[in-house]
Amino acid sequence: MTSLLVNSFKKLCLTSISRSTRVYSTGNSPTVHVSHNLSVVQKGWKILPQYTKPREVWIENLDTIDENKLGLFQLHPLVFAASPRIDIIHRNVIWQRKVRWVSWAHTKTRAEVRGGGRKPWPQKGLGRARHGSIRSPLWRGGGIAHGPRSGKTHFFMLPFHVRIHGLTSTLSAKLAQDDLHIVKDLELPTNEPEYLLDLIEKRNWGPSVLIVDENDVVPRNIAVATDSIQHINIMPVYGLNVYSMLKHDTLILTLSAAERIEERILNHLHSIDSNKSTAFKLDQV
Amino acid sequence: MGSRQIAEKSLSILRSLPRISLGNIRDNPGSKITQKRGRGQHGGDKHGAGNKGGGQRQNYMRLGYETGNNPFYLRVPHENYYKGHHHRRQYPPLSLKELQLTIDKNRVDITKPIDIASLVRSGVYNFNPDQKHYGINLTDEGADIFQAKLNIEVQWASEEVIAAIEKNGGVITTAYYDPHSLFLLKNPKKFFETGQAIPRRMIPPSDAIEYYTNPETRGYLADPEQISQARLKLAQKYGYQLNNIQNDSIYNMLCERKDPRQIFFGLEPGWVINLKDECILKPKDEKLLSFYAI
Numbered sequence: 001m002t003s004l005l006v007n008s009f010k011k012l013c014l015t016s017i018s019r020s021t022r023v024y025s026t027g028n029s030p031t032v033h034v035s036h037n038l039s040v041v042q043k044g045w046k047i048l049p050q051y052t053k054p055r056e057v058w059i060e061n062l063d064t065i066d067e068n069k070l071g072l073f074q075l076h077p078l079v080f081a082a083s084p085r086i087d088i089i090h091r092n093v094i095w096q097r098k099v100r101w102v103s104w105a106h107t108k109t110r111a112e113v114r115g116g117g118r119k120p121w122p123q124k125g126l127g128r129a130r131h132g133s134i135r136s137p138l139w140r141g142g143g144i145a146h147g148p149r150s151g152k153t154h155f156f157m158l159p160f161h162v163r164i165h166g167l168t169s170t171l172s173a174k175l176a177q178d179d180l181h182i183v184k185d186l187e188l189p190t191n192e193p194e195y196l197l198d199l200i201e202k203r204n205w206g207p208s209v210l211i212v213d214e215n216d217v218v219p220r221n222i223a224v225a226t227d228s229i230q231h232i233n234i235m236p237v238y239g240l241n242v243y244s245m246l247k248h249d250t251l252i253l254t255l256s257a258a259e260r261i262e263e264r265i266l267n268h269l270h271s272i273d274s275n276k277s278t279a280f281k282l283d284q285v
Numbered sequence: 286m287g288s289r290q291i292a293e294k295s296l297s298i299l300r301s302l303p304r305i306s307l308g309n310i311r312d313n314p315g316s317k318i319t320q321k322r323g324r325g326q327h328g329g330d331k332h333g334a335g336n337k338g339g340g341q342r343q344n345y346m347r348l349g350y351e352t353g354n355n356p357f358y359l360r361v362p363h364e365n366y367y368k369g370h371h372h373r374r375q376y377p378p379l380s381l382k383e384l385q386l387t388i389d390k391n392r393v394d395i396t397k398p399i400d401i402a403s404l405v406r407s408g409v410y411n412f413n414p415d416q417k418h419y420g421i422n423l424t425d426e427g428a429d430i431f432q433a434k435l436n437i438e439v440q441w442a443s444e445e446v447i448a449a450i451e452k453n454g455g456v457i458t459t460a461y462y463d464p465h466s467l468f469l470l471k472n473p474k475k476f477f478e479t480g481q482a483i484p485r486r487m488i489p490p491s492d493a494i495e496y497y498t499n500p501e502t503r504g505y506l507a508d509p510e511q512i513s514q515a516r517l518k519l520a521q522k523y524g525y526q527l528n529n530i531q532n533d534s535i536y537n538m539l540c541e542r543k544d545p546r547q548i549f550f551g552l553e554p555g556w557v558i559n560l561k562d563e564c565i566l567k568p569k570d571e572k573l574l575s576f577y578a579i
Contacts, residue, residue, distance in 0.1 A: 052293070083292040084299055087313040094312075173305045176296040206304070246307045272392070272408045 043074050043259075047266050052077035055175060059255065060183050062222075065199045073182050075258065079265045080175050082168040089173070091158060092166030092242040098154040107147030110135045116142070157280035164268050166242045171251075171261070179206065180251045182258055186213055186234075191224035196232060206249020207231055212240055214256040237261055374419040374493070376441040377412045379404065381449055382427025388435075398436040398541045398550060401462070402470040414467040423457075425449065436539050438505075441496075447503055448519055454528035456539045460505040461497050463487035466548045473549065477558040482568070485546045485554040485577065505545060544579045553579060 043054070054074040061068045075081070110116065116135030123130050131138075137145040158166075174180040188195065200209055208231040211222070216236040226232045235244060237260045245251055253261070268276070303309065323329050334341050349356050387393050392407040401420050404410040412418040420440030428449035437450065438458045450457045462470065466486045469476045476483075489497050489506075497504035500511035501519075520527040530539050546554055555577030557566040568574055 081292060081296060084295055084305075086305070086310050087316065089305070090310045090312045093307060093310065170305075172292075172296060173299055176299040177302075177304055178300075179304060243307070246305065246310070249304065249306075274408050274411065 049077045055080050057182050076262050079262050082172045084173040085169045088165050089169050095158040096243040101154045103152040104150045105148035106150035107144035110143030113143045160276040170242045170245045174251050186222045188221040191221040193225050196225045208248040209250045210248035211252045212257045213254050214260050375417050376422035378422045378424045379410050380424045380426035381431040385431050388433045395435040400438040414464040448523045452525045458505050461489035477560050482557050483554050486548050546579050
């Protein structure tokens with residue numbers, strides 16, 4: 001009952017905001033409107049949200065330890081408020097573990113174990129069990145029957161759209177659990193690792209943090225500061241994956257990274273490219 | 286997302302649950318069935334293979350063998366309907382209904398001439414030139430609801446289809462492409478990336494020449510004069526008023542045809558398409574020019 005009340009109150013708040021400030025712009029580049037010292041970034045999405053409202057998140061800063069809210073940022077509900085399918089997330093994680101896993105476990109068969117060419121004792125007349133080789137799998141020190149053989153690949157390909165929905169499910173779950181934050185950029189005033197650790201401590205971001213930027217070139221200060229900290233990692237948008245998002249407690253996206261992720265995923269969700277839905281073939285590259 | 290707001294509800298539930306991490310996710314229960322060899326009453330005993338003989342040892346007789354009888358497949362006289370079917374040309378169908386749906390969904394641009402390349406690109410049509418597929422057979426399903434006015438080039442069309450298109454003021458051509466040209470049309474980008482010059486389209490094989498020179502099938506090698514006569518004749522047969530193309534506002538588009546040696550609209554044989562620098566390299570050498578001359 002209380003949750004219903006809370007929800008209805010939230011909806012009321014959302015509608016009141018939307019009436020006053022939120023208007024979709026038609027251009028592709030986001031425009032920043034400043035009202036009451038607060039900027040609301042309005043997005044020119046190619047595919048507008050139809051049944052759900054855009055999610056709004058604070059744009060935060062990294063240049064002070066204390067949090068400054070620089071504005072509001074809209075996230076597309078198809079990407080950041082999709083149904084959080086735990087099973088799809090799980091399938092993605094299993095796939096990421098297996099896709100690069102080559103098992104090097106190896107055992108010797110009876111043919112490969114040294115010796116055992118001679119019949120240990122005659123077939124008949126001794127009252128003992130019949131044996132032809134001392135390296136038979138029945139023997140201690142013998143070969144292993146059906147043991148692991150090295151170089152076994154566990155490679156398989158998850159269907160394209162399961163991979164896409166894995167990303168949307170994980171991003172949505174992270175946002176719903178307040179583990180996703182949007183920052184304006186990655187500019188730090190110093191390259192001290194302590195600064196970053198203090199910032200994360202102060203803002204109650206989980207000990208491990210994954211920072212995602214649009215490109216693979218980041219400002220020098222943050223690169224130096226995170227270099228010595230094992231549990232704070234930086235990743236470009238093209239490397240974003242379900243496993244890393246789950247491995248880190250908190251996910252930090254820059255504005256441009258969030259836009260890029262939205263653009264790519266929306267594109268894939270709405271494209272009619274039939275090649276993507278076909279099964280993966282090893283020689284398709 | 287329906288009225289039940291499943292995503293919204295599950296996201297609001299997630300807010301009060303522990304953080305999703307690598308350690309607390311799982312697949313749906315029962316989604317993975319592992320095959321087990323049952324014992325006892327759970328499918329044990331002979332494991333369904335029966336007792337003794339071929340059934341137990343699973344060395345079944347070869348297919349069609351009737352333990353010494355003259356088998357059925359040899360008893361019946363042989364009538365070779367399908368002799369050489371794997372050598373025949375095949376035309377995977379595309380119906381007028383599907384074409385109309387594609388146009389209504391704005392997946393293909395009818396302000397330009399439509400050919401097999403644009404239909405493959407739209408995603409509604411797929412074919413495999415290596416499996417003796419020689420292009421589109423436009424079929425008459427949905428001929429009565431077809432309304433688009435277009436300039437289309439297909440590889441096979443029946444009289445009803447031609448009538449349905451010309452009734453709306455459109456133009457249809459049937460054109461032959463050799464398999465190599467069809468590979469190019471199916472995936473032009475892949476070919477352009479190889480950096481080769483666009484080849485010439487080959488002429489049809491001897492048994493296809495009749496179809497593609499026939500004005501009644503709107504063959505691309507037919508005499509244009511005879512085609513206009515055939516258009517008039519078909520209009521009289523099916524009882525519709527033929528559109529006068531000359532007075533049409535899109536006259537230029539409707540008149541656009543490929544040369545019999547040309548594969549792509551707007552690109553001539555001998556040209557090299559450089560995708561990296563986004564330019565076209567045209568041959569200048571006399572020998573090349575005479576070889577690729579249209």
